[in-house]
Amino acid sequence: MGTFLVLIAAAFCFVGGQHQGLIDYLEQRLVAIEGRISVWHEQSNRYATELLEFKQQMSALTESLEKGHAALLADAHDVGSRVDRLERELDYVETQNPAPPCADTDKNLMEPGIATVKEKNKAEYDKLSHCRDMISSIKAMKIVKKAGGPKGAWFKDTASGAGKVYVFNGTGEGVLYEFGSARDLAASAGLSRGRPLDLPFPWSGTGHAVYRGHAYYVTEGPEFQLIKYDLQNGSVADSAVFPAEDQVPVYGLSPETYIDLSADEGGLWALFATRDTESVISLAKMDPGSLEVEQMWDTPCPRENAEAGFVVCGTAYVVYNTRLASRSRVQCVFDIDGLVSSDEAPLVYFPKRYSTHSSLKYNPLEKLIYAWDDGYQILYKMVMKKKLEV
Template identity: 60%
Template sequence: MRALVVLVTLACFAGAQHQALIDYLERRLLAIEDRISLWHEQTSRYTSELRELKQQMVSQLENLDKEKEALRTNLESVGTRVDRVEREMDYLETQNGAQPCVDVDDKLVEQQLTQVKEKNKAKYSKLSDCKDMISSIKAMKILKRLGGPKGMWTKDVKGGSGKVYILNGTDDDTIHEFASVQDFSSSLGTSLANLLRLPSTWKGTGHVIYNNHVYYVKEAEQLMVVKYDLRNGSVVDSAVFLAEDHVPVYSLTPETVIDLAVDEEGLWAIYATQQNERYISLAKMDASTLDIEQMWDSTCPRENAEAAFVICGTLYVVYNTKQPGRSRIQCVFDVNDMVTNDDAPLVYFPKRYGAHSSLKYNPQEQLLYAWDDGYQILYKLVMKTKLEI
């Protein structure tokens, strides 16, 4: 009997524990269901908020695209207006001379001007009878795009063959020769070109083709100017350039250490040295012997210079900005002291693609052969007489 009571008691106790366990599990399941329901509600809310945010972002991006297009249109309009204003200012500068600040007797002014001109004539006659200087740029023609962002192209200035020469890059040894400008502009790439291999690699973009010869700069232990005959394919002469401690002549075209140029008077070298590193120097060379005849330190700074050329003994330096904009002739240096920066007009080049890596003047055609970001461009120049400034 006692055993039965004990068994019944144990059975009741076990039943109570079992029921408590079931109740506990039911409470836990209910808590989990509540949490799942809360998570589902929060997930739905987050999804809805993300959808609304996405719609807002899409709408804002569309508005930004519209504003970007409107801004681009406005910038193009402003650029057109700026170009128009610059052209009008250039025109006004050529039409209206600077007005005197004080009244001076006309006869006295005429007498002083005559004395200055006579003095300048005396200086000028020592070197040359060439009297032309740039007045403006009449037209621009884009021939094609061939090669890399930097290079040089030109005609033979004195040879008279009409051939066009392409020297692509700043360190190569292969010249592409075309029979004419028409062949060059109409060819697909270099398909119509004749390949000429130089005996050494050139340095920079400062080469010229003059009287059936290539004059180029070679960098070895010292900087050398090499004269190469195009007719028989041989080196005629080479000479170490006398100026020492060279630095890049243009800060925006650092690959060019010596820039050779040709004008009505012959061969020139544009360079810079550490002794006068802020400014550009100029030297007159003998095209036959490569001897340096005379040297000058100009007043034209190297900073922001991209290229230069020589016309009638006057150095024209072209400037730009590090982020390429519109090039302009901002400094001139005349070896005959006939043209100053105050006398020379500020000439702007038409808008192009980047910055000039080379500008080569052809005195027979009065054209500039320009290389601009791989584009080969011709600029037609308008000239005037120096003594009529």
């Protein structure tokens, strides 16, 4: 009996020892887990602190970059102002040419002497059957006013020598405005002082001309028609379908204009383009009486980046620009007699002003170009020289 009790006691001691070992093991594991949790907590705090410091650094760097960006913008604006100033100075230098012009020069383009042609000059003009003048440079310019929309055309009668000025405002209207002189236009509030002339058909584009008491303009329908309008009688004197098929805009930068009429010392001309010769501009000599085409030429002048053109003494001058408006320049010249080529012609720059010219109209009696630039009516005084001059 005593031995049995001793065995039972020993068994209980053994079982109790096993439970104590399990408890000790679990306590050790809990301590290890608590240690790891403490390490993870410390690492999380450190990472949060580092992230906060990084965020603060990025915020300071972003603020510094914003200040630097503002400084760069200010510097770019300053550089742009300097470039504009330099371009104006270059324009001034380029327009200064000591060579004497081949026509009398008035100090002020708006003086009465320029509005009406002297009898001596008119007689010289009437004798010009084989004109040999070409443009050498631009001597002066004058901004007459700002009237009307961004696109249009204005000019005088290129043959009569009268002082009246005609304004085609827009690219598809039906009212032509007549002013007694360029001074009347300059003094007018908009176009209010002009005498409105209701045309029988609306015009298309900006390629119009006034020649020998008639307004010549293009109207668009199934076909392009040339209208000859008698300014004195207020009636249509004649009309004709322009003999060209599949026409495209003559200038890449003036998509509204398909036919650009121009009058010079020798008569009436038309600049146009078709799909057959889509990449270049064509030239036609017109009969101002019957509106028939007397002869056609394909010029080497590309349509791309062309903004306007005009004819002087049988030589077509095409003016180019860029879609982001910069400085207009005569870059291509075509002479029907072959006396002038683009390589031989002077590179003529127009002073930078507003946008691109929607029309350039040469007046042979005054040696002036009547320009329309983003709603501004501008006069350019041309210096001429002889075509075969060395």
